[in-house]
Amino acid sequence: MNLILVTFIILLAFTSYYFGRKKALVIQSSQRLTALPKFYGYYLAAWCAAPALIIFVLWSVFEPSIVKTFILQDYTDQNLTKNELQLIYTKVKALAAGTYTGNITNFLDESANKYIQLKGIANSAKVAIILAILIFSLSFAYRSVQKNDRMREPVEIFLKWVLFAASLGAVLVTIGIIFSLLFEAIRFFQAVKIFDFIFGTHWYPAKTFVRDGQPDPELMKDAFGAVPLFAGTFFIAFIAMCVAIPIGLLSGIYLSEYAGRGVRKYAKPIIEILAGIPTVVYGFFAALTVGPFVKEIGNAMGLEVSSESALAAGAVMGVMIIPFISSLSDDVITAVPQNLRDGSYAMGATKSETVKKVIFPAALPGIVGSILLAVSRAVGETMIVVMASGLAANLTMNPLESTSTITAQIVVILIGDQQFGDPKTQSAFALGISLFIVTLFLNVIALSVVKKYREKYE
């Protein structure tokens, strides 16, 4: 029903576009047009589609809750809680759809009939209202077209609002996500002191689990110390950077300054293939190939290595980030103006001197920016660490031991059964928002550095 309605509106909009354009050509024969004929088409199409679609969306959003209020009106005298009312409403809906399998009381049956009836009325009303709006707005628009009103401005204004709505949507979604993170995190911090979270050195949320009732506040105190997670996150990111920065940067310099056109043509796409490998593939590569390999080598040297080590996870993450750094630094180095290279060569500098003393310093801000972006990726990376670095939150600086990260712990907390309102579940939101703040901070710095770099050469 809804699909037919929307298709109808859209088809009508297309038709009115062609109709409007044709009308404009007719007008053209007697008087001067105020805009190109297609603007007449756009004008009619916009007036046709926009009001109807807006009403359609609003109706679809509000209809269910209005119907619900009507149904539940009959139950107000029973003194039911919010949850119980919700349950009844679910039952009524199921009964109306014919999927209810429990006991059917008369009262419930009555409600279900009422529900079906209300839905029917609502649907007919929706179609009627939308048809009325279509007729009204189209006739209004058509009159303007007939009068040969100015067409260009309304179309431009309409487009501006469409674009505005799109960006508003994006911004609102972002804000919504941040607030939901924030609210859950605040609820978590009502149960656990923020001080214990930020400075606690012991992360073991499973021990707060109790079958009934509230967990012991004493237990809460040292179960949610995030220090080991932050340490693990940055430690693994650090190992990843130790792999990615040298290789990525040097290959970026090679590609942009040394490689001939032939080499560049093949080498660059091959490096970029690395960026196209799904992280989950890197994850099992780290867990099943690199991890055991590191363990074997370590054991051969007489070291104790756990099979899930920070080293394995960090090294593979580094490989994942190489194309990121190499391709970004290739871009910023290529963007260094040719006349600086000429200036240096003309002074008798060799290629390596030119790279080291002129090109690299000139590109440095851009390179730093790309490294910071890479760090924020490493910090937010999940699959590799879940699979390869272990899940026990050890506070350790030994790359051969297993350690855990913020992202991995969020996964651990939220897979399987979980209870809302439980501090353990809410701790995921607290971790999430701390991670968000860290990466936001890194991105802001990176972007401002890159911006400064751009200003320098424009």
Added chain:
Amino acid sequence: MSKIKAENVNVYYGSKQALFDVSIDIAEKEVTALIGPSGCGKSTFLRCLNRMNDVIDICRVEGSIKMDNLELNSRKLDVVRLRENVGMVFQKPNPFPKTIYENVAYGPTIHGIAQSKEEMDQIVETSLKKAALWNEVKDRLDEIGTGLSGGQQQRLCIARAISVSPEVILMDEPCSALDPIATAQIEELIDDLKKEVTIVIVTHSMSQAARVSQKTGFFHLGKLIEFGSTDKIFKNPDKQQTQDYITGRFG
């Protein structure tokens, strides 16, 4: 006395020939101007003199260019040494994004000319003085060179070029991005510099060529049409084409 002697120089970009049998004698401690319409090959020729065409992959140079009997167009030539002796100033000022001091010290550093910090300070000061920039920047040598005005930047580039005491300086339209006042300063500077170095300048400005040079070469479509003393070229050229270009009837 002849400093650079080019004989039958042909330059190709890929399959396209850019210079045809150019032969020219550039005299020592004089200013030689190369004029001609855009795309006539004068910059290409200039870049042969310090092998800057090496930077362009598809560029091929044939013929003989001798500087003090040293063959420049030879595979065996030490390009680094050549460029120490033949400095270059470009059309658009291109100071490095480093401090003013570092910009001037760049050449002496890579060629290992200064033995001590004092010596380097001395070189920087002398070069900036010769480039008529010292008084304007002596109190802010540690500021970034790209922060100077266009004319100052170009003089900084000249200071950078003369810091390694080259015997020849090549200038590729050094004033085309500058205003008339900065241009006048640079021209004055060229006049001073020619006491010590040989200068080859490519310019689009006929009046500039007439003002600063002793010899002028007129290029057209990759050929050297006429070469002689500036006086003669501007007052009484042998070729009709030269006459037409100088009087503005074509080009």
